[in-house]
Amino acid sequence: MQTLRPRFVMAIGVPIFLAATLLPPLQHLTSFATGISGAWAGLLLFAGPQFVRNDMRLDLPRLRLLRTYPLTSLEICVAEVGASVSVLLLLQFVMLILSTAALVFNPMLPLGPGRVLAIAVALACLLPGMTAMNVSGQNLFAVVFPKWTTLGTTRPSRTTNPGQVYFSMLVSAIVFVVSMIVPAIAAAGTAYEVWPLGSLVAIIAGALVAGAIAIGEAALVLRWMATLFDRIDLASVTGESSG
16 A cells, blocks of 8 residues: 655645745745745656556556456546546645745745736646646556556665666656647647736636646547557566466
């Protein structure tokens, strides 16, 4: 069973770190604290699927059991990916809400409260789609290349099999970046069109469009994954004969 305690500590610890800059003696550290916290938040977004793996990567060694469930392959894939996405979104939204509350009234922040809240809303629109696409990509990689993925309860290790870990991370990063091209272009176009209504409205509208497209892309990946799930050789994930 995977423990999530370090991730929850991170999700709560980052806002506490930011809230400390509200104290007058520490206000001059606001920029430094915001930069460090942004790096941690980015790590949770981009590398989150490596930390939270209660999905297909955990259950593929039980492929024989999965195929006995009275569910379609698509339903199994949606449930598997959804499990990790739900946990990651919980962590991300806890960090986002608490961090916004810690920063919105900080007088040292160059952005006003309205702009801080607008950025927080834009991130809230982006996170579901980006996280769903990221996790879906990781799981698709596991289905296509099970021998290049750390399956089951074994934690990924850079020392025991560095090639497997780095190759998996590289491919997942490439898939994620490529998948964000269309949402980014659509977001820029939307923001340009609604810019006369105000920069804050443009930011939120662009993020909403990008997030919706990313969710659509994740849905397409899930359908592809479901098709490939039916073709997985039992021996490639369990060492057993499929016959």
